[in-house]
Amino acid sequence: MNLSHKADYALRAVCNLSKLPKGKRSSIRLISQEASIPREFLAKVLKDLAASGILVSAKGVQGGFCLKRPAHKISYLDVIEAMNGPLHLSLCTESGECSCYSVDDHCYMHQFWVAQEKVFRNALSKRHFGIKR
Amino acid sequence: MNLSHKADYALRAVCNLSKLPKGKRSSIRLISQEASIPREFLAKVLKDLAASGILVSAKGVQGGFCLKRPAHKISYLDVIEAMNGPLHLSLCTESGECSCYSVDDHCYMHQFWVAQEKVFRNALSKRHFGIKR
Numbered sequence: 001m002n003l004s005h006k007a008d009y010a011l012r013a014v015c016n017l018s019k020l021p022k023g024k025r026s027s028i029r030l031i032s033q034e035a036s037i038p039r040e041f042l043a044k045v046l047k048d049l050a051a052s053g054i055l056v057s058a059k060g061v062q063g064g065f066c067l068k069r070p071a072h073k074i075s076y077l078d079v080i081e082a083m084n085g086p087l088h089l090s091l092c093t094e095s096g097e098c099s100c101y102s103v104d105d106h107c108y109m110h111q112f113w114v115a116q117e118k119v120f121r122n123a124l125s126k127r128h129f130g131i132k133r
Numbered sequence: 134m135n136l137s138h139k140a141d142y143a144l145r146a147v148c149n150l151s152k153l154p155k156g157k158r159s160s161i162r163l164i165s166q167e168a169s170i171p172r173e174f175l176a177k178v179l180k181d182l183a184a185s186g187i188l189v190s191a192k193g194v195q196g197g198f199c200l201k202r203p204a205h206k207i208s209y210l211d212v213i214e215a216m217n218g219p220l221h222l223s224l225c226t227e228s229g230e231c232s233c234y235s236v237d238d239h240c241y242m243h244q245f246w247v248a249q250e251k252v253f254r255n256a257l258s259k260r261h262f263g264i265k266r
Contacts, residue, residue, distance in 0.1 A: 123252075
């Protein structure tokens with residue numbers, strides 16, 4: 001029960017980029033080193049973050065990666081869903097309708113997971129980058 | 134970001150067994166069918182649930198599986214941790230001390246994950262089986 005490694009690394013990468021001075025860019029080498037992310041894995045994560053419009057990359061001597069919008073406008077949920085698609089805590093809620101129980105046409109767990117997802121999604125969507133706490 | 138399939142199936146299996154009349158046992162075939170769990174996977178899950186003391190199995194004609202203690206004394210957290218070990222939402226809290234950021238000796242995310250884990254763990258530990266809601 002945890003974040004996928006991909007989402008975990010994506011959060012670290014965005015957190016790292018959120019500390020860059022305005023107008024600066026960073027490199028895969030530097031992000032990997034500073035945020036403790038395996039370099040091969042990081043390349044894939046950065047590619048997906050760029051595809052999702054969370055960061056931009058530029059080639060050339062002055063190239064590198066930076067966030068596309070201000071860090072305080074990027075939520076943890078934005079980053080997690082950019083990596084893994086819509087957030088779901090259990091199979092029970094993932095499919096839209098619950099198929100757990102044929103035995104009595106009632107799933108004892110569904111409402112619990114719906115409620116937990118709501119709480120968790122709310123916390124992740126309210127938490128943004130760029131603020132030291 | 135979701136439960137492992139193993140934990141998800143374990144919850145379904147325990148939920149299914151919680152509906153058995155007292156003194157009755159169920160079979161892999163029946164649990165698999167009623168709780169929509171692939172049979173091969175279910176066998177592994179039931180073995181681990183037995184090893185964790187959540188259910189008991191008996192061989193023979195009257196054999197099968199049943200819960201070891203009353204359903205209302207088994208929490209969702211018991212089952213999830215029996216499958217996956219201690220619950221952690223992110224790598225940031227999994228290792229005990231955070232190794233995310235060498236750049237400024239401060240992890241911006243650690244306290245958030247610690248708090249989220251606490252909330253989620255609390256909800257899972259207070260939620261028990263055997264009660265229709």
